[in-house]
Amino acid sequence: DAGVIQSPRHEVTEMGQEVTLRCKPISGHDYLFWYRQTMMRGLELLIYFNNNVPIDDSGMPEDRFSAKMPNASFSTLKIQPSEPRDSAVYFCASSETANQPQHFGDGTRLSIL
């Protein structure tokens, strides 16, 4: 049973470049979440989708961040232009319903130089 799959696992790029993170949720899960984890701020929710529709994006830090879910099996988180302070581990998670456990991928470690 495949879990949440994220790619790439690591990304190193120079500031100003566009970064795209990808996520494949668990099949049948209606909710998809994007989180960012840093030592300073811990685990922060950026945005979540229900049935491919963005429901709450209040955690998205600024307009440089955008997320899409074109279908039930794929989502992207894009940063354009990227800045060094965006360096973090980005996690995607999915759940069957709102009140079921969220299952996390292994994250993308992003370093912006």
Added chain:
Amino acid sequence: GESVGLHLPTLSVQEGDNSIINCAYSNSASDYFIWYKQESGKGPQFIIDIRSNMDKRQGQRVTVLLNKTVKHLSLQIAATQPGDSAVYFCADNAGNMLTFGGGTRLMVKP
């Protein structure tokens, strides 16, 4: 859960002993609670959950206790093993979103 900022509390236990990890949450409307385990380089892994109509739930070697009066959650790990070494997060759910605590690092001494 409440964030503890930069400092990650650490619990150090001897292999074979029981571990108790505590967590406070602030939202009295939270009705669903989850414990996660995060190992280095991996995403948080679901351990056990509990709903607000319960005060105790047991899994394999783990027990979660919920005290809604004081908004406190604890995770008990029986016979702690080296493989239990990780950072443990509590999370509470009010509505559709989880709020994560800052985490506790569990170190198991052989």
